Amino acid sequence: MNFKEILDARTEEVFHAVEKYLPPVEGHQATVLSAMDYSVRAGGKRLRPMLMEETYRLFGGEGKEIEPFMAAIEMIHTSSLIHDDLPCMDNDTLRRGLPTVWVKFGYDMAVLAGDGLLMYSMETAAKALSMTDRPDLIARCMGILAEKTGIYGMIGGQTADVELSGKPVSREQLDFIYRLKTGALVEASMVIGAILGRADEKEINLVEKMASAIGLAFQIQDDILDVTSNEGVLGKPVLSDEKNHKTTYVTLEGMNKAKQDVERISEEAVSCLHELSGKNQFLEDLIRMLVNREK
Secondary structure (H helix, E strand, O other): OOHHHHHHHHHHHHHHHHHOOOOOOOOOOHHHHHHHHHHHHOOOOOHHHHHHHHHHHHOOOOOOOHHHHHHHHHHHHHHHHHHHOOOOOOOOOEEOOEEOHHHHHOHHHHHHHHHHHHHHHHHHHHHHHHHOOOHHHHHHHHHHHHHHHOOOOHHHHHHHHHHOOOOOOOHHHHHHHHHHHOHHHHHHHHHHHHHHOOOOHHHHHHHHHHHHHHHHHHHHHHHHHHHHOOHHHHOOOOOHHHHOOOOOHHHHHOHHHHHHHHHHHHHHHHHHHHHOOOOOHHHHHHHHHHHHOOO
């Protein structure tokens, strides 16, 4: 199989691991559960749980303890997309080729679905406690998950992004937004994979550095695609950043430098990977794929 076929197969495997932890759509709160279920099942690259599992495997991890965290990180990521699409944020009506949650279920249910996924993610992660002989490592990973999601992570980055929309943004401010809004969940994914794979502290720090580079490269490529791609390929509106008057890496540095920096930063991530003792060719190919992805 070529890399794309392998990637498609792995994406499906990862989603099967994630969907086992989705709550059943039933009871008096069925509407919000339906919105949560719809948003997670809407598709996507499943990049974060995939990076988590591949990092876990890099260090020899073979158990099921990783799966609740894979599901949790995908729930958190999906919750952020639900909220990003709201009229008060990016006001987008299409996500992954489907109506966004607020369009399909209403503004109120979209807010609650995002909140519901965010809280259910921690409930899900806690299920790993019964799957391991190292509950201390699970507790550490739950702390990382909360920190990288909250005000010192994704939500902190989203806050700065919203407040600076339509205003002049410096490179320092943009780096802060990208490091937290996008990079934090990638860091959480890979660091949790390393910890549960029993990596040592030096290796964990190197994994976090690698993940930070991957997150930055991924976001810059997103900025590029927002200008160069089309709605049919992306499955969401293009020129969304321009519509919302947002400064991006492309508007700040120019298209040519943005493309060069994606490649350079991705190579930095691969260099970190090569410094680690384990070997995972699929993980290396996955990192390189981020440079050339079209959606």
